[in-house]
Amino acid sequence: ILADVARLDVFGLCVLTNDQKLYKIASELLQTEKAYVARLNLLDKVFCCKLMEEANKGTFPSDVVKGIFSNITSIHAFHSQFLLPDLEKRMGEWDSAQRIGDILQKLTPFLKMYAEYVKNFDHAMELLKHWSDRSPPFKAIILDIQSQEACGSLTLQHHMLEPVQRVPRYEMLLKDYLKKLPEDHADRPDAQKSLEIIGTAATHSNTAIRKSENLKKLLEIYEMLGEEDDIVNASNEFIKEGHILKLAARNTSAMDRYLFLFNNMLLYCVPKFSLVGQKFTVRTRIGIDGMKVKETYNEDYPHTFQVSGKERTLELQASSEQDKEDWIKVEPVRVCVCV
Incomplete structure (x- = not known):
């Protein structure tokens, strides 16, 4: 299957068998998970760590850094140490184990971490703006990291949107996966159960997602207007x-x-x-x-x-x-x- 899909991709053909469609969805899940873990690493091990190092010198309160990044370390650890390795292993043995529902079920007990992150998001944005305005060293660290290639010319706020938007991404992929999955497939019970739990969590995130989309637009306007200070504000719509x-x-x-x-x-x-x-x-x-x-x-x-x-x-x-x-x-x- 892997070779067939690769060959079709090379020639730009889109007539795939059902098995090949399932593989493409699973492959997309893996590739987006890799990119997501890289973003989490940037937030946790670069932004958060650098700011905490400076906070420990007494430049600004360490509680500010903790308030901004919430439980990002726990989210990063779960995805990098458990979910991503499991997906990589499964895709390596796809020809003999064509299923992802059982793996995504492992995500469901950890959805509470996302609820905590989403709940704290507005407060995090307010803290980030307040201390960027108030503390030159705080702002300098952020600007220095944002100038690095790993940031992809995006702001810290853009990167912090990723966890807010990730759960709905799982829901979308699972829905597509189930549409292609035969009714009698061994993975259907696990995939259906995963979708029900993840779908509920995604629904609860809708308000936060709308806020995050608004924030993303505010950030774009902020950049177009030469960094008008009060544009990126949770009260602005x-x-x-x-x-x-x-x-x-x-x-x-x-x-x-x-x-x-x-x-x-x-x-x-x-x-x-x-x-x-x-x-x-x-x-x-x-x-x-x-x-x-x-x-x-x-x-x-x-x-x-x-x-x-x-x-x-x-x-x-x-x-x-x-x-x-x-x-x-x-x-x-x-x-x-x-x-």
């Missing part, structure tokens, strides 16, 4: 973004601008030159509290609307009537629209 035109005071021209809408503020930004990715400068922040939005009419410029707040009033032009409607009706803007 990203809602909408997009290009817009700013009408000049005398309606003589329209200037390219960009909007980021959050649950608590609208950022009015100016694009700036960058060789790598989109970059913007924040020109104005308008708080949602007291902000008013109304449709306007302009003979020279179609699809216009006005945003006014305590800080500033903006005369804007959308790219189309639909785009204008989307901006006017989006929550939380919709609740403060003036007709």
Whole structure:
């Protein structure tokens, strides 16, 4: 089976037998587990250890480091010492033992570790931001590690999302695996039992996953805005973004601008030159509290609307009537629209 699947992959063919499909799913489980363990090692043995070494010198409290990384050491130990070796062994003998359900059942008693990590996640993000702002040595250690090749140009926050998202990944792979598994296959009872337990844990993680996706977007915006300090905050919820035109005071021209809408503020930004990715400068922040939005009419410029707040009033032009409607009706803007 292994040789057949490899040959199909080389030639880009996708007509696989059911056994080959099962092997590909099991192989994906193994490969993603290897990558996951590498991420856990980075969190546990690099970030956490380096920060704890500095904390032990009295530079900042060791409880801060423990509060950020929670039980990551236990999660890392289980996956690196037990689950990954078992998967590697099973894939090495796949032709004679085509099953993964029994191995994933070993994961289920350890799902409580994930519940603890997920529960602590928001607190960890708050601690990380607070001490990055407060302690230059703390921030310097993180920036130094993030600059290393092993980090893949990702922030510590990005890496810390992995355990939050891992259990739903197991659920997805198990569902796919069971679809391909014959009804009378010896692995079906174990795989079904594993899916039931892991699926329940994944459901409980849905809120945390949504928060993690929001955090990931906040991190992206943080980088685009030249590291605006208060963007990555658990209370901030990203809602909408997009290009817009700013009408000049005398309606003589329209200037390219960009909007980021959050649950608590609208950022009015100016694009700036960058060789790598989109970059913007924040020109104005308008708080949602007291902000008013109304449709306007302009003979020279179609699809216009006005945003006014305590800080500033903006005369804007959308790219189309639909785009204008989307901006006017989006929550939380919709609740403060003036007709």
